[in-house]
Amino acid sequence: MKFIDDNFDDYFEGNAPKKRVKAPYVETEEEREERELNETTIERRSNKKRISLIIGSLVLLFFLFFLVRCQYFNPEVHTTKGVVVDVVLKGTVFKTYECTFNEIDEQSPNGIVKKEFKFSVTNDSIAKTLNELKQTNIPIQIHYREYRSSLPWRGDTKFVADSISTQLPIEYVNTIDRTKITK
Numbered sequence: 001m002k003f004i005d006d007n008f009d010d011y012f013e014g015n016a017p018k019k020r021v022k023a024p025y026v027e028t029e030e031e032r033e034e035r036e037l038n039e040t041t042i043e044r045r046s047n048k049k050r051i052s053l054i055i056g057s058l059v060l061l062f063f064l065f066f067l068v069r070c071q072y073f074n075p076e077v078h079t080t081k082g083v084v085v086d087v088v089l090k091g092t093v094f095k096t097y098e099c100t101f102n103e104i105d106e107q108s109p110n111g112i113v114k115k116e117f118k119f120s121v122t123n124d125s126i127a128k129t130l131n132e133l134k135q136t137n138i139p140i141q142i143h144y145r146e147y148r149s150s151l152p153w154r155g156d157t158k159f160v161a162d163s164i165s166t167q168l169p170i171e172y173v174n175t176i177d178r179t180k181i182t183k
Contacts, residue, residue, distance in 0.1 A: 069148065077145055078145075079143050079144070080103055080141070081103070081140070082101045082104045082140070083104065084100075084134050087127060089127075091152075096156070097120065097127035097155075098118065098155060098156055101116065101119065103115045118159070120150075120154060120157050120160050122153075126161060129164060130164065141164065143162060143164070145162060
C-alpha cells in the first residue's frame with residue numbers, strides 16, 4: 001500500500017537504491033613523485049622568522065656577555081683614606097647605600113683635601129658603621145672594588161666598598177656621643 005505518489009521508493013519493500021561503488025583512485029606517476037617529494041622535504045621557516053630569530057639570539061648573547069663582563073671580569077681592588085661626609089639609601093628595586101667621602105692626603109699641611117669620592121655600599125652593617133661615623137671626622141680606610149661599569153644591584157657608581165677599617169674599635173665607634181664632638 002502506497003500513500004504517496006508512485007515515484008516514491010519504499011525502502012521497506014526492498015526498493016532501496018543500490019550503492020554506487022567508486023573505482024579506486026589511481027594516481028599518476030607525476031602525482032606520486034610530487035607526493036613523495038612533499039613527504040620527504042622539511043618545511044623551511046619564512047625569511048622574516050629566520051631573521052628575527054637570528055637578531056633576537058644575537059641581542060641575547062650580547063646582553064649576557066655584557067652582564068658577565070661587568071659583573072665578574074677582574075675588578076680592580078683599591079684602598080683610600082678619608083672622612084665620611086654623607087650616606088644615603090637609594091634605589092627603587094635594588095636598594096644600595098650611596099656614600100660621599102672626602103679623601104685625606106697625608107702630604108698636605110692640614111691633611112684633608114676637598115676631593116670628593118663617591119662609592120656604593122651593598123652591605124647593611126658597613127653602611128650602618130659609615131652612618132655612625134658620618135659627623136665624627138674620624139678618618140677611616142675604605143677597601144673597595146672598581147668594576148668596569150655600574151649595575152643596578154651594585155649601586156650608582158662603579159666603586160663598591162666591601163670593608164672599612166678605623167683606628168678605633170668598631171664597638172667604640174657605635175657608642176660615640178656626638179654632642180661632645182667638635183668640628
